[in-house]
Amino acid sequence: MDTLVEKFLRPEKYPGTACRGCGLRVLHRQVLEAIDELQLGLADVVWGTGIGCTGRQTFATWKGDTFAGTHGRVYALATGLRLALPAEKRIVLTVGDGDAFTIGLLHLLNCARRNVDMTVIVGDNLGYQSTGGQYSMTTPQGSRTDSSPYGMWEQNLTQNGIDVLRIIKEAGATYVARHSVTEKRAPIESIKKALQNRGFSLVQLVYPCVTHFGAQALRTRDLKKIYQWFEERAVGPADQDSGTGFGCGVLHDASNARPEFSAALREHVNSVQRRSLSGESN
Amino acid sequence: MKRRFDTGNAAITEAAIFAGCRVFAGYPITPATEIAENMSRRLPEVGGYYVQAEDETAALHICNGASLGGLKAMTATSGPGYILFADPFGWALSSEIPVVIVNSQRVGPVSGITGAPGQGEFYLSRYLAHGGNYETIVLAPASVQEAFSLTAEAFYLSERFRTPVTLLADQMVTDGWETLSLPETPEDAEVLGVRTWNRQVHPGPEFYPATDEIDIPPVVIGHNTGGACSDWTPTAAGHDTEDVELQHKHAYRLIYKIRNHRELIDRFECYGLEDDPEIILVSYGTPSRVVKSAVNSARQRGIRAGGIRLISLWPFPDQIFNLPSRYLSVELNWDGQLVREVRRAASKAMSVHFLGKCGELPTGTELQDAIDAILKDQPRHTQSWKLEAW
Numbered sequence: 001m002d003t004l005v006e007k008f009l010r011p012e013k014y015p016g017t018a019c020r021g022c023g024l025r026v027l028h029r030q031v032l033e034a035i036d037e038l039q040l041g042l043a044d045v046v047w048g049t050g051i052g053c054t055g056r057q058t059f060a061t062w063k064g065d066t067f068a069g070t071h072g073r074v075y076a077l078a079t080g081l082r083l084a085l086p087a088e089k090r091i092v093l094t095v096g097d098g099d100a101f102t103i104g105l106l107h108l109l110n111c112a113r114r115n116v117d118m119t120v121i122v123g124d125n126l127g128y129q130s131t132g133g134q135y136s137m138t139t140p141q142g143s144r145t146d147s148s149p150y151g152m153w154e155q156n157l158t159q160n161g162i163d164v165l166r167i168i169k170e171a172g173a174t175y176v177a178r179h180s181v182t183e184k185r186a187p188i189e190s191i192k193k194a195l196q197n198r199g200f201s202l203v204q205l206v207y208p209c210v211t212h213f214g215a216q217a218l219r220t221r222d223l224k225k226i227y228q229w230f231e232e233r234a235v236g237p238a239d240q241d242s243g244t245g246f247g248c249g250v251l252h253d254a255s256n257a258r259p260e261f262s263a264a265l266r267e268h269v270n271s272v273q274r275r276s277l278s279g280e281s282n
Numbered sequence: 283m284k285r286r287f288d289t290g291n292a293a294i295t296e297a298a299i300f301a302g303c304r305v306f307a308g309y310p311i312t313p314a315t316e317i318a319e320n321m322s323r324r325l326p327e328v329g330g331y332y333v334q335a336e337d338e339t340a341a342l343h344i345c346n347g348a349s350l351g352g353l354k355a356m357t358a359t360s361g362p363g364y365i366l367f368a369d370p371f372g373w374a375l376s377s378e379i380p381v382v383i384v385n386s387q388r389v390g391p392v393s394g395i396t397g398a399p400g401q402g403e404f405y406l407s408r409y410l411a412h413g414g415n416y417e418t419i420v421l422a423p424a425s426v427q428e429a430f431s432l433t434a435e436a437f438y439l440s441e442r443f444r445t446p447v448t449l450l451a452d453q454m455v456t457d458g459w460e461t462l463s464l465p466e467t468p469e470d471a472e473v474l475g476v477r478t479w480n481r482q483v484h485p486g487p488e489f490y491p492a493t494d495e496i497d498i499p500p501v502v503i504g505h506n507t508g509g510a511c512s513d514w515t516p517t518a519a520g521h522d523t524e525d526v527e528l529q530h531k532h533a534y535r536l537i538y539k540i541r542n543h544r545e546l547i548d549r550f551e552c553y554g555l556e557d558d559p560e561i562i563l564v565s566y567g568t569p570s571r572v573v574k575s576a577v578n579s580a581r582q583r584g585i586r587a588g589g590i591r592l593i594s595l596w597p598f599p600d601q602i603f604n605l606p607s608r609y610l611s612v613e614l615n616w617d618g619q620l621v622r623e624v625r626r627a628a629s630k631a632m633s634v635h636f637l638g639k640c641g642e643l644p645t646g647t648e649l650q651d652a653i654d655a656i657l658k659d660q661p662r663h664t665q666s667w668k669l670e671a672w
Contacts, residue, residue: 066503068513272326
């Protein structure tokens with residue numbers, strides 16, 4: 001067992017239940033490395049999870065305080081939790097593309113609007129893989145999945161000039177980045193930036209699913225070929241609309257530039273209390 | 283004791299604050315909007331947080347999250363919002379996180395009529411979460427004063443049982459104006475019958491015992507206890523498991539921590555049951571006030587009538603339906619909900635009847651006519667179509 005695992009993960013939850021070759025292990029490690037490089041400890045981070053491969057496989061792996069929400073709702077849960085936590089506690093959420101960008105998008109956008117201090121790591125395995133491999137709103141068009149046997153035909157949230165991260169940025173998020181986990185160093189740097197933003201941060205990390213996306217869409221279970229496919233698409237936003245890449249990089253960094261939700265609410269409450277102490281009517 | 287003339291909505295607000303509620307998240311909906319409005323004004327005064335949520339699912343989840351962090355929280359809604367509570371209600375229930383939910387019932391189905399009273403969520407309040415395998419606590423106020431005491435009690439019970447507790451009110455209770463006594467001292471609180479409960483932080487590492495024990499502090503996230511909290515089937519440490527035996531233990535706990543402590547939950551008002559009553563009228567919430575007058579009038583006319591007013595609806599108090607009498611369930615719905623439980627619980631009943639109405643209360647005359655018809659064994663054919671034999 002290496003030191004990061006020993007330091008941060010519950011031994012009974014390691015090595016976990018992810019499939020052989022799953023990119024989630026790489027992602028999980030990148031988050032831990034970012035936490036470690038910022039010299040944050042178990043007491044500094046509370047870790048929440050959503051539903052799906054990314055959420056379920058990372059739930060209760062964090063040795064510190066940890067919680068799980070229902071599908072797409074952990075953003076609202078974390079908003080309430082934020083009110084009860086001291087400002088210095090970091091909230092990290094590991095969720096999937098379905099959780100964040102489809103079923104939970106309403107709550108996610110409202111967290112971005114409120115600028116609730118949390119770091120959402122969207123582990124994007126390009127589809128609903130825990131239910132057996134159906135297309136999601138990040139599945140590339142044309143992909144064969146269990147629910148698109150003739151090819152994924154619907155407009156998704158990542159192609160043809162539509163980018164879910166731009167929607168999230170416009171909703172008010174203060175840090176937004178996208179990477180492929182195959183990029184090695186860049187995801188860690190972005191997660192570190194996200195954790196340092198006292199506001200709503202989202203880092204989308206595209207990761208390879210071997211069992212479903214690999215086998216169905218890429219027609220191979222060969223790890224080398226699958227990882228290579230992801231590496232080739234780890235290109236900047238300029239190539240995203242041409243359909244050749246994920247559009248990786250930091251899309252928006254307005255860290256600490258806008259009032260954070262719980263801080264603003266505390267300030268509001270304080271001002272009401274000051275007013276009532278000084279006898280002013282509202 | 284402070285007295286004022288106010289609404290049920292105000293009573294619920296004041297009771298929540300009295301009980302230590304410091305977070306309210308809600309979404310405006312008639313007829314529960316006033317609770318949100320009152321909370322937005324009152325909470326900042328006591329250092330609490332009002333959050334206007336994007337929908338009711340988020341509203342209750344925000345409350346859940348605040349409670350997960352150790353703050354007492356409440357939300358309030360009516361039918362169309364109540365159904366959106368299904369997901370977060372189930373989360374709180376399975377995660378064993380205390381939270382208080384108010385539903386001011388209006389007329390359904392679905393959007394129905396906004397500003398008139400209904401009682402259509404009797405069963406929904408029992409089965410709001412999917413999957414079964416649980417028991418739940420539901421309280422039903424019949425007056426502004428009772429809205430106050432039961433809201434405070436809802437917090438008290440939710441903390442002791444670490445479970446969501448539902449206050450199933452109706453539009454007339456929440457919108458209605460009455461005299462409201464508010465406690466200023468602990469003695470006042472005792473007179474009004476309201477208690478509070480201060481939460482402890484669960485030290486861990488075993489957060490989910492496989493027993494029916496109560497008064498166990500819930501998991502609180504953010505105190506470095508290593509708490510793991512989720513709606514998954516938990517191991518003792520709170521880790522998720524697919525183990526069938528552990529799931530059985532979890533379900534046992536969710537069911538029997540409540541069923542085995544009925545004495546702390548059961549609340550009802552029985553009257554006129556001492557002299558072998560010919561007929562017993564059963565009700566809860568606002569209709570029970572008309573029912574009480576009708577029972578008194580029937581007594582004056584020489585009929586041995588009795589009444590059962592349910593104050594706690596779930597778990598259903600079967601034990602008080604033990605008399606071999608005729609039962610008439612009076613409810614604010616046309617389909618008959620409470621009557622089904624009465625019929626099930628009253629195994630010695632001579633007959634069970636249902637008088638439904640919705641959007642307005644039954645009148646004293648309607649109730650008198652129903653009593654007379656039932657006692658003449660003519661429940662279905664000669665009287666109003668609203669009266670049915672069950």
